[in-house]
Amino acid sequence: MGAFNPPIRVGVWALSGLLLLGALVLPFVLAPFHLRLAQQILLFGGMAIGWSLLGGFTNYWSFGHTAFFGLGAFSAGLLSQQLGPEMSVAFRLLVGLVFAVVLTLVAAVAIAGPVLKLRGIYFAIAMLAFAEILGEVSKTFDFFQGTSGFPLPTLSALGLQKVQLFYFLFLLLFVANVAVFVCLRRSRLGIGLICIGQDEDTAAMLGIPTERYKLVAFVLSAVLTAIGGVLYGYSLGFISSGSVFRIDISLNLILYSMLGGIGTVVGPFFGAAIMIILTQVILGDLLDLHMMLTGTVLIAMVILAPTGLMGLLQKAWNRRRTAAGKARA
């Protein structure tokens, strides 16, 4: 595989290290409001990268990732309730994480078989329906307490403020998402997935085990999203069906990926950063117009720049190189 994957350049390593270092210092300099923004960007940007494991590589666009998000939040929250206040919060969070991951693993494997047979729009809508079913179930049965909601214990550790603590947790998850994405893209599996995205039938004909590859990408993506849900639930401190089973979470993941550039690793992060800053800072006072703005950006991106910002950058870069090449000749 060496021919496909030149080693990651030293410059990229150095830049990533520097950025990470900067991200580690951030919570100690930013005001709480800005830190909360950074939190959201890391969480949803990270999850958009997780969404791309399936949507970016294979072109299977899930419109229902909030199913796994909510599944994670609810399973961890309900478990923590069952364990009771005798146990420490950190322990409950950890057990909740493991529980949520196992549950999501089971759920994702269970629905992957039938759902991944569907293609294109049918897959998108099946996932949407799956998310709706979970949301409705959580509201319908009293056991899940989805209608009224329930509180989660407050996590505190290392003498950090809650905002700072969750910033670091989200950062950790973000790094995990990036790491999984990069490793996947550079592996045999990732190349197979990209082939599936380009032409699934041809890929199958060339001997790529498409079913197995899609399953792995689907489950990985689901589990990473569920972990996001667990952490988000704990950071909110109180969850209900309305706050975690939200169609707009699913759609935002797609929007962030599209805005930045689907299939790139930095794209979803930039997409999330731009949209979150735009809606919360610049339009912070105009809450009524959030939806209109999201809709407008969505439409503008699809029509004007279907490959996203990274696609635009790539194009500009190519143009410059061709121009330079011509000048040399």
Place this chain on the structure above:
Amino acid sequence: MNETLLLQTLVDGLILGGIFSLSAVGFSLIFGVLGVVNLAHGIFILGGAYLGLALKAALGLDPLAAIPIVFVVVSVIGAVLHQTLVSAAVQRGSLMTSLLITFGISLIVRDILILIFGPDIHSLASVWLLNTFHVGGVVVDGARATALIASLALLGLLSLVLYRMKVGRAIRATAQQSFAAGLCGVDAGRVHTLTFGVSAGFAGASGIVIGMINPFSPFDDAYWTLNAFVTVVLGGVGSPVGALLGGLLLGEISTLSSQYIGPRYPNVFIFGALFLMLIVRPNGLLGNAYKGSV
């Protein structure tokens, strides 16, 4: 007693189903002819309902009399949106991107509706409603019966256009094979725009019918879009008959489950049915009316 209850539930389901059918037929046409899943469908329905409300407030027009005006206005809006945004997206990207475009449209229109009419719940009242009547112990609600009649009339009209008129033949031909239709002199682009417009018009008209039996607010659009999708997946894509079958099934599922299992369960059953159908037979019970089973 029990038999009357069952009968009553079945009748209620049929009436509800007829209205679901009308609300879904536009969605079904767009899906069948253009291959586009129109996530703005629900907002077209609400747009029609709010337009009826505005017409009543401004001109004192009865909602039932406003149906033709609403149909035309929403049709034109739909056709313009298709011409400017949706077709561009389908050409530049894929059918997938049309999901995003139509979702974007729904977000924008919902915001506009909230800005104009506020987030409150409204309902439409007509003076021409039938009186509530009894048939052998079964109560038939007047408003619902009127809504059902209006729905069936509109569905019949659409069938007439699709199967008896030249335009309808062009629409069906484009759905089957747009390239071959083009060879025979059909302008596929125009047919697409026309279909989108007509479908939007039907959605708007169904908004009035829905508004007469159900209170509505700007946040209901996702519900109606999903409802339309379930109807289409149950019945089959692209035909009034498929929409009717799907709508009736959906109506029965929802009334039976809320009567015999509990008033909170219909949604679980509806989405469960959708999920099951997608997996077992994604093209609906009747299959795809035009394209054959893919």
